[in-house]
Amino acid sequence: MSALTLAVPSKGRLMEESMAAFQRAGITLAKAGDGRGYRGTISGVGGVEVTFVSAAEIAVLLRAGDVHMGVTGEDLVRETIPDADARVAIEAKLGFGHADVVVAVPDFWIDVATMADLEEAAVLYRRRHGTRLRVATKYTGLTRRFFAGERFGGGPRSPDAVTLYRIVESLGATEGAPAAGTAELIVDITSTGSTLRANGLRVLEDGVILNSEACLVASEVATWTPEQMTVRTELVARLGKA
Amino acid sequence: MPANRPPSNDNLPAELPQSARWIEALDRQAGIIMGMFVTAGFEPIAPPMIQPAGVFLDLIGEDLRARTYVFADPDGAELCLRPDLTIPACRVYLQRHGETSAPARFAYDGVVFRYQPGGDSLTRPREIRQAGIESFAAHDPARAEAEILALSVEAVRAAGLRAFRLRIGDLGIFQALLVAIEMPDRWRARLTHHFWRPDAFRAQLQRLTRATGARSSVPQSLLKAIGTATAETAEGIVADFVSNRGADVMGTRTLAEITEQIVSELDDANTAPLGERDAQLLEAYLGLQSAAKDAAPAIRALLRPHGITLEPALDAFERRLRLAAEESIDLTQAQFSAGFGRAFEYYTGFVFEILSPSIGETTPIGGGGRYDTLVKAMSGSVKVPAVGSAIHTERLLLAVRGGRP
Numbered sequence: 001m002s003a004l005t006l007a008v009p010s011k012g013r014l015m016e017e018s019m020a021a022f023q024r025a026g027i028t029l030a031k032a033g034d035g036r037g038y039r040g041t042i043s044g045v046g047g048v049e050v051t052f053v054s055a056a057e058i059a060v061l062l063r064a065g066d067v068h069m070g071v072t073g074e075d076l077v078r079e080t081i082p083d084a085d086a087r088v089a090i091e092a093k094l095g096f097g098h099a100d101v102v103v104a105v106p107d108f109w110i111d112v113a114t115m116a117d118l119e120e121a122a123v124l125y126r127r128r129h130g131t132r133l134r135v136a137t138k139y140t141g142l143t144r145r146f147f148a149g150e151r152f153g154g155g156p157r158s159p160d161a162v163t164l165y166r167i168v169e170s171l172g173a174t175e176g177a178p179a180a181g182t183a184e185l186i187v188d189i190t191s192t193g194s195t196l197r198a199n200g201l202r203v204l205e206d207g208v209i210l211n212s213e214a215c216l217v218a219s220e221v222a223t224w225t226p227e228q229m230t231v232r233t234e235l236v237a238r239l240g241k242a
Numbered sequence: 243m244p245a246n247r248p249p250s251n252d253n254l255p256a257e258l259p260q261s262a263r264w265i266e267a268l269d270r271q272a273g274i275i276m277g278m279f280v281t282a283g284f285e286p287i288a289p290p291m292i293q294p295a296g297v298f299l300d301l302i303g304e305d306l307r308a309r310t311y312v313f314a315d316p317d318g319a320e321l322c323l324r325p326d327l328t329i330p331a332c333r334v335y336l337q338r339h340g341e342t343s344a345p346a347r348f349a350y351d352g353v354v355f356r357y358q359p360g361g362d363s364l365t366r367p368r369e370i371r372q373a374g375i376e377s378f379a380a381h382d383p384a385r386a387e388a389e390i391l392a393l394s395v396e397a398v399r400a401a402g403l404r405a406f407r408l409r410i411g412d413l414g415i416f417q418a419l420l421v422a423i424e425m426p427d428r429w430r431a432r433l434t435h436h437f438w439r440p441d442a443f444r445a446q447l448q449r450l451t452r453a454t455g456a457r458s459s460v461p462q463s464l465l466k467a468i469g470t471a472t473a474e475t476a477e478g479i480v481a482d483f484v485s486n487r488g489a490d491v492m493g494t495r496t497l498a499e500i501t502e503q504i505v506s507e508l509d510d511a512n513t514a515p516l517g518e519r520d521a522q523l524l525e526a527y528l529g530l531q532s533a534a535k536d537a538a539p540a541i542r543a544l545l546r547p548h549g550i551t552l553e554p555a556l557d558a559f560e561r562r563l564r565l566a567a568e569e570s571i572d573l574t575q576a577q578f579s580a581g582f583g584r585a586f587e588y589y590t591g592f593v594f595e596i597l598s599p600s601i602g603e604t605t606p607i608g609g610g611g612r613y614d615t616l617v618k619a620m621s622g623s624v625k626v627p628a629v630g631s632a633i634h635t636e637r638l639l640l641a642v643r644g645g646r647p
Contacts, residue, residue, distance in 0.1 A: 083359060108489035110480070111503040113459035123435055124499055130622060132300065144304045149442075159445035163303050179492045198509075200490040 003049040004228040005080035007061055007070035008040065010052035014214060017096040018071045021214075025238035045238070047231045056080070058217075062088050065222035069232065075101050075189060075212035079142050081217075089218045092240040097214035099189040101139055103146070103207030104196050106178050106185070113149075113204050115160045118185075125184075132241075136170040136183035139209075143167060143187045146209045153210070160206070175199040180205055216240075262637075264647060268371065272351045275373045275397045279349035282393050284375050287348045289330030291355075295322040298329060301619055302587060309357050323355035328588075328630055331376045332617050335626070343624050345379045351635070367636070373397070374610070374632030378617070384562045387592045387612060387629050392569035394608055394631045398596055400597060401643040406607065407597045408573065409440055410534055411582030413437075414591040414612075415541065418555035419527055422519045425450070426513055428506055433524075438587055440528075447524065450516040460504050477501040523548055530580040534563060535579035562592060588613045592629070598641035607631035607641055 007014045008022075008029060021031045027044035033054055040050035053061065058070040059080035073103050074090065081087050105112050112121050122133045137143050146152075149161040168183045175195055177183040190196050196203065218232055220230065280286060295312045299320075306312070311323040324330055331348050339346055351373040358366040362479045375393060380386035398406065416437070420430045429450055436442040480501045484491065491497060517604050523544070532540045538556045545552065566573045576594075583593035595609030610631025617626035640647060 077330050106489070106495075107487070107508075108484045108491050108497075109488070109495065109500060110464070110484065110489075111460055111500050111507070120432075121495070121499070121503060123431070124503055125495060128499055129494065132303070140307070148305060148308075156430050157441070159441040161439060161442055163305070165304060166299060167304055179490070181493055184493050184495055200492060201617060 001229075002225065003047050004069065004231045004235075005049050005051065005067040006042075007053045007058045007067045007072075009055045009058065009071060010038065014071075014073075014097055015052070018094070018214065021071075021094050021096065021192065021239065025241070027238070045231070045234065047227060050236070051054060058060050062217055062219040063221075065129055065219045067219065068222045068224065068228060069216065069218045069235065071214055071216055073097055073099065073212050074215050075099065075139070075142070075210055077215065077217055079139050079208060082141060082145070087219065089220055090215045091218050091236040092216040094214045094216060095237065097189050097212075099212050100143060101187065101189050101209040101212060102196075102203045103115050103209065104175070104186050104188065104190075104201040104203050107197075107200050107202040109202075112204070114204055115158070115162055118204065119160065119162045119164065123161060124140065126164050132164050132166045134168045134183040135165050135185055135187055136168045136172055136174050136177035137187035138174065139187050140167050142209055146187075158206075175201060255435065268635055268639055271401050272371075272373055272635055274400050275633065275635070276349060276351050278374070278393065278397050278400055279375050282389075284349035284377075287331065287334050287350055288352065289327065289334055289350070291324055291325070291353070292321050293324045293330055293333075293502075295320040297333065297620065298322060298325065301329060301616065311355055311357055325356055326354050327372055327374055327632065328376060328613070329354060329616070331374075331622075332378075332620055332628070333629070335376075335378050335617065335628075336621050339378070339622055340624075341452045343379050343626050345377075345381065347375065347377045349373075349375045368562075371635045372632040373635050374630060376628060376630035378628045379626050380629070383591075383612070383627055383629070384558055385565055387562055388565035388569055388571075390610060390629050390631050391566055391594055392571045392634060394594075394596065394610065395571050397633060398607060398638055401638055403598065403607070403638060405599055406641075407599070408534075408576035409579060409582060409595050409597060409606075410573065410576050411579050411593045411611075412555075412559050412591060413583050413589055413593065415552060415555045415559060416527065416580065417590075418552045419524065419545075419550070422550045422552060423516075423523070425516055425520075428509075429516065438584055440581075440584060444525075447516070447521050451518055452515060453519045460507060464504070465508060465511075468504060473501070473505070478504055480504065489496075519548070524549075528581040528584075530578075532578050534573050534576040534578045583611060586611070588616045590614045594631070596633075598637075600645040601637055601641045605637060606634070607638050 002059050008018050022029050027042060030041045030048055032039040038051050038053065040052050042048050042050045055072045056076055058072040059076040061067040062070050064079045077088060078084050112118050125133050135143055147162040147165060149157045149159065151158055170177055174186050174188040176199060178187055178201065179199060193203065276286060277525065298306050310325040312320065314320055317564055327350050330351065334348065354370050354372055355368060356370065358368055362368045375390060377386045377390060418434060432446055436446045467479050471479060477498055481497050526544060530540060530544065538560050542558060563573045583589045589611040591612035591614065593611030595606040596606050597603060608631060612629040614627045617628060618624065
């Protein structure tokens with residue numbers, strides 16, 4: 001019988017907290033060999049093979065069905081997999097790695113508190129400058145879909161679409177983009193909001209795109225044997241309670 | 243033209259034959275169609291398949307990425323596989339006639355590319371072959387529209403299509419109606435801006451009929467302080483407010499713009515809301531459907547109780563029907579639909595599509611319309627009125643063959 005493949009974050013706090021969550025469920029994860037490789041060992045549950053991969057890569061593997069299950073952030077799942085609800089199942093929210101993906105504008109834009117306000121500002125901006133407002137983000141997919149009115153987590157589409165904008169892809173220090181003049185507003189993650197405030201930014205009232213946390217995710221496009229399904233059910237039950 | 247259509251359940255085979263014979267038949271058909279276009283005085287052009295993505299992103303917006311193959315080359319330039327041929331044709335026009343805005347007429351036959359979530363299928367193909375025509379800066383707009391329509395219809399007839407229906411609309415009538423209804427210009431601009439997304443349009447309409455009219459985002463104290471101040475004074479008040487709040491001014495969006503936005507909000511609050519009857523009239527108009535020959539009388543009947551006349555727009559509509567009849571296109575059997583054209587982002591006036599019963603109602607064989615703002619949006623300078631159309635030649639060949647490849 002072939003094992004269920006499980007991908008776990010390979011670095012930092014996300015890795016440590018993943019391992020702790022499994023430990024609470026009575027499952028011990030460890031990196032194999034000298035700890036620098038990708039292979040892992042697992043004890044406390046049978047029929048599972050573990051690999052350590054970056055959280056972003058785990059979303060890609062789940063999308064393609066190259067692993068059965070993985071631990072990664074919902075933000076990465078929704079960003080990487082446009083049809084996430086069809087391709088993967090979020091089986092358990094693990095209670096760590098909390099981060100909100102938000103739309104933030106300069107605090108001095110006192111006329112802009114909502115997405116509807118933002119569109120109005122964008123219309124005037126284009127009339128004045130001849131260009132679209134620029135949004136700096138690494139979440140290009142989430143931004144595009146949220147601005148088009150899509151709401152994640154089961155809400156109805158919003159009629160308050162924002163259309164007159166351009167995305168500027170940002171790979172780091174996104175919150176500095178408005179002050180640096182490379183974008184007018186941003187979409188980024190925040191946990192306490194203090195970095196945004198320090199950069200003179202404010203989250204829009206209806207600008208929370210996603211309350212993200214680390215999740216145990218199953219790929220629905222992977223091939224599942226009945227035995228692997230049994231192991232999946234067991235993992236979900238144990239991690240869900242841990 | 244990019245269109246946001248719902249997935250189709252129409253009567254199409256599962257996939258097209260990837261055979262040389264099918265391609266040859268398509269080429270033969272394209273030869274007939276392009277021959278007619280050229281004879282009618284349209285110059286064949288062949289814009290590159292790979293286009294700069296920025297032009298499309300500026301015109302269509304980031305939504306483009308949801309349906310287009312956008313990629314970077316090794317220099318970092320952002321490029322795309324052309325998702326339509328109208329914008330590339332406009333680029334050719336601007337290159338050649340951008341300075342003079344001279345009349346020009348182009349024809350093309352080529353492939354456009356669309357990303358299809360869930361993969362390639364015949365109803366939602368990644369590669370779509372189109373033969374089309376575009377007419378720029380024609381002296382008589384109504385005549386140019388009648389010609390484009392007539393030539394498109396003649397082309398599908400020459401390809402062997404016997405049974406088809408025409409559907410027409412006219413976004414110009416809607417614009418005229420907006421002008422005829424009493425409201426501030428900025429409300430008209432707002433309704434026009436949201437026109438392409440019916441749910442957003444309805445939300446906007448409801449907002450304008452509500453008593454306050456204004457949004458509540460700006461603090462009341464600030465609104466009161468600005469009151470009826472002049473523009474300069476108002477900007478000073480806003481600057482003080484921002485500085486008291488301890489907020490840094492940054493970026494390209496200025497205090498003047500923020501002030502302008504707040505002042506227009508104040509104006510909204512001091513303007514009587516849009517009347518319920520007017521809002522209902524707009525909705526009723528957009529829901530109107532009739533035979534084309536009855537459309538103008540039906541619209542007049544709808545407007546009469548409101549004391550509104552739209553004679554220049556309705557005259558133009560009727561003249562176009564007459565001109566098309568002179569081109570031996572019988573528009574009297576065509577269906578008129580006032581909301582038709584809202585799924586297409588850059589149409590501004592007359593719109594039409596050709597439907598075949600053997601293919602179905604949601605997958606038109608071809609269509610087109612007037613787009614008077616597109617070239618200006620690209621060049622930033624001169625306004626160049628334009629009208630064009632494109633035929634889905636694969637669908638046409640299928641329809642000619644009764645729905646079977």
